[in-house]
Amino acid sequence: MKAPAFSYMRAESVEHALELLSRHGDAAKILSGGQSLLPALNLRLAAPAILIDIGRLDELRGIDLRDNVVTIGALTRHVDLLASEEILSSLPLLRQAAAHVAHPAIRNRGTIGGNLAHADPASEFPACMLALDARMVIRREDGERRVDARDFFRGIYETALEPCELLVAIEIPRPQSGSRTYFHEFVRRSGDYAMTGLAALAHLDGAQFADLRLSYFAIGDRPYLARATSHLVGVAITGERIAEAQAALDAELDPPDDQQASAAMRRHFARLLLSRCVANVLERPELAMEAVT
Amino acid sequence: MTTARIALMVNGEKISAEVPARLNLADFVRDQLGLTGTHVGCEHGVCGACTMRVNGEIIRSCLTLAVQADGCAVETIEGLSDSGEIADLQAAFRERNALQCGYCTPGMLITAQDLLLKHADPERTEIREHLSGNYCRCTGYHAIVDAVERTAKARQRRP
Numbered sequence: 001m002k003a004p005a006f007s008y009m010r011a012e013s014v015e016h017a018l019e020l021l022s023r024h025g026d027a028a029k030i031l032s033g034g035q036s037l038l039p040a041l042n043l044r045l046a047a048p049a050i051l052i053d054i055g056r057l058d059e060l061r062g063i064d065l066r067d068n069v070v071t072i073g074a075l076t077r078h079v080d081l082l083a084s085e086e087i088l089s090s091l092p093l094l095r096q097a098a099a100h101v102a103h104p105a106i107r108n109r110g111t112i113g114g115n116l117a118h119a120d121p122a123s124e125f126p127a128c129m130l131a132l133d134a135r136m137v138i139r140r141e142d143g144e145r146r147v148d149a150r151d152f153f154r155g156i157y158e159t160a161l162e163p164c165e166l167l168v169a170i171e172i173p174r175p176q177s178g179s180r181t182y183f184h185e186f187v188r189r190s191g192d193y194a195m196t197g198l199a200a201l202a203h204l205d206g207a208q209f210a211d212l213r214l215s216y217f218a219i220g221d222r223p224y225l226a227r228a229t230s231h232l233v234g235v236a237i238t239g240e241r242i243a244e245a246q247a248a249l250d251a252e253l254d255p256p257d258d259q260q261a262s263a264a265m266r267r268h269f270a271r272l273l274l275s276r277c278v279a280n281v282l283e284r285p286e287l288a289m290e291a292v293t
Numbered sequence: 294m295t296t297a298r299i300a301l302m303v304n305g306e307k308i309s310a311e312v313p314a315r316l317n318l319a320d321f322v323r324d325q326l327g328l329t330g331t332h333v334g335c336e337h338g339v340c341g342a343c344t345m346r347v348n349g350e351i352i353r354s355c356l357t358l359a360v361q362a363d364g365c366a367v368e369t370i371e372g373l374s375d376s377g378e379i380a381d382l383q384a385a386f387r388e389r390n391a392l393q394c395g396y397c398t399p400g401m402l403i404t405a406q407d408l409l410l411k412h413a414d415p416e417r418t419e420i421r422e423h424l425s426g427n428y429c430r431c432t433g434y435h436a437i438v439d440a441v442e443r444t445a446k447a448r449q450r451r452p
Contacts, residue, residue, distance in 0.1 A: 001336060007295050008314035008360055031361075038317070038356040039337035051314070055361060079350075103426025104407065106338060108350040109357065190425040 003041035010053045014060065017166055018141045020052045025163045028052050032075055035102065035110035036118035060113070060168055065090055068174045071137075074113025074167050078102075081112065090174045093132060093199055096183035097124040103191040113167045116152070119159045122193040122218035122260070124185065126153050129170065130223045131199045131215035136160075137169040146171070153222040179203050182277040185217075186269050194218040195261040196269035202281045209233045212281075214274065219255050219266055227252055232278065239290030242278055246271040299363040303328070304372030312359040319343040319354035321362075322369055330370035330399050334428070341427030344400035345369050351407045370399035379406050382444045391440040393431035400427050405441045414445055 011017035021028060029048035031037055032055055040046040054060065060075040065086050072081075081087050081098040088095050101107060101115070101124050115125045116136065128134075129149035136147045138161060147160045154160060161167060175181075185197030196218050203211040212233055214226040228248035235241055255266035279288035300309045303326060310325055317336075322328040322345075334340035336355045343354040346368040373379045379402055385391070392398045401424065408415055408423040415423070420441045421434070429437060 002320070003315040003317070005295055005313070005315050008297060008358070009294070010360075031358075034358065034361065035338065035353075035356055038358070041315075042317075042336045042355065053361065102338070103341070104423060105341065105344050105351040105353050105404065105426055106356070109352050190422055 001042055001044060003038065004044060004047045006041075006048055007050045008053065009050060011057060014054075014057060014139065014166070014168065015141075017052055017054050017057070018139060018164070020050075021166060022141045022164045024050050024052075028163075030054055030114075030117070030166060032114040033077060033109040033111040034114075035106050036114055036120065054166070063087060065174070070172045070174055072112055072170045072172065074117075074169055075111045076113075078107035078110050078112070078115075079104075082107065091132065091172060093181035093183060093201060094125075094128055094172075096181065097128045097199055100124050100183070100185055100187075100191070100194075100197075106191075112170065116170065117159060117161060117167050119153050119155075119157050119222070120193070121156055121221050121223070122197075124183075124194070124197060124199065124217060127197065127199040127215040127217035127223040128183075129172075130225050131201045131213045132172050132175070133213075134170050134172040136167055137171060138165050139168045140165045144168075149223075150225070155221045158222075175201060176203065180281045182280050184273060184276065193260070196255075196266045196273065198270075198273040198277060200277045200281070204281075205234075207282065208235065208237065212278075214277065216253075216270060216273070218260070219253060219270060221256075224253075226274070228274070237278060237282060237284075237287065239287060242275050242287060242290070245278075246274055249274055297360045297363070299360055301362050301364060302366040304368055304375070310359075314358065314360055316359045317355050318345065318347075318352075318357040318359050318362050318367070321359035322354070322367070328369050328371050330374070332396055332399055334396070339426075339428070340397070341400040341404065342397055344403045344427065346373075346403060346407075351403055370403060373403060373406065381447060382406060382409070382440070385440040385444045385447070386437070389436050389440040389443065391432060391436040392429075397427060397429040397431075401429065401437055405437075405444075408441070409445055409448065414449060415442075417442060 028050040031051045031053045060073045062073045064071045134149045136152050152160045180202045182200040185194035199215045201213045212229040216224045228245045231245040255263045257263045332342040334342035338353045338356045345354045
């Protein structure tokens with residue numbers, strides 16, 4: 001279908017965008033790359049009266065590493081993340097994830113800020129933000145605030161952003177050296193939204209986990225940090241421990257049934273991702289076999 | 294404003310037009326410029342039939358507003374075809390029967406050329422990955438991958 005009619009305004013600066021947002025509030029939507037918003041408009045899932053185009057605000061673009069914090073401008077595109085040496089060396093999880101976000105033509109226009117503000121529960125980046133303990137930098141006309149990823153995602157397409165606010169950057173603490181990452185998603189076609197996926201960050205202490213953050217997506221109305229990892233931290237990992245963690249994971253999840261996958265299928269994927277992640281991070285492939293569910 | 298004046302280059306030609314804000318780039322080139330080689334399939338970014346190049350990068354023209362292309366250099370399948378840039382790729386598609394109905398072909402050609410420009414000698418899995426956002430409902434993809442691979446090899450042999 002075609003998008004409904006709307007008025008179009010091109011912001012000349014961040015201040016201008018904030019002024020337009022504060023003037024038009026709920027009636028307006030921010031347009032950055034448009035790779036989530038335009039499908040929503042074309043499918044008539046959204047019908048804002050006004051689009052405020054921030055796509056040309058170069059001040060919102062770029063990746064900067066300072067004092068062990070990586071700051072990513074909201075207009076940084078997926079293709080920029082894939083090409084960035086800083087991301088590769090500091091946040092490999094984000095690079096792994098970016099390769100799974102849609103297709104090359106979409107990655108050339110889609111922006112990380114647009115992706116996060118859209119908050120699709122099946123999207124890769126929100127789960128990465130949770131795994132990496134990122135902070136969203138949010139501006140409004142009268143100031144700036146920071147919101148942790150765990151408080152930012154509030155539900156399907158819902159975030160902590162107020163109508164007058166703009167997500168301008170994401171701050172991600174650089175994981176300590178020696179940390180390990182794992183990313184995998186189950187999809188019907190490469191680049192499609194996941195049926196279930198996992199973004200993980202682990203810190204090892206010898207052969208054990210000192211910390212393990214398993215952030216699932218397409219498993220509920222927002223990315224989800226599994227509590228079941230408490231069964232795996234600070235203990236010797238065996239097939240039995242993994243089975244315990246899988247059972248605990250199963251008990252805490254409440255996945256939806258929809259046209260993408262049944263709840264039972266998602267539970268199966270989630271358990272499988274847990275064992276594969278642990279086996280992969282510990283470099284003990286036999287663990288994934290022992291723990292097959 | 295519900296309409297806007299835009300100025301852009303399309304296939305090397307300067308274009309100036311008044312467009313509704315909601316008009317996407319695919320409909321703009323098809324309906325206002327008569328360039329119907331760009332096909333419109335799903336209109337929500339899934340099928341890849343509307344792939345174009347904007348400032349040298351491939352994009353979904355159904356997910357790009359015409360107003361967003363203001364000041365940009367747009368290349369459609371007509372541009373790539375008329376300049377001869379992809380003549381060998383088109384010939385390989387024809388020889389290998391990499392199209393039947395042809396609906397997906399403009400998008401396939403532009404996406405495949407994008408890969409070959411970046412990556413002169415791709416593996417078959419890389420070809421499949423790069424084309425993963427382009428649906429073909431006729432060929433089963435095998436012949437398309439063959440045609441792209443054959444073109445890559447032939448270009449490498451070129452002096």
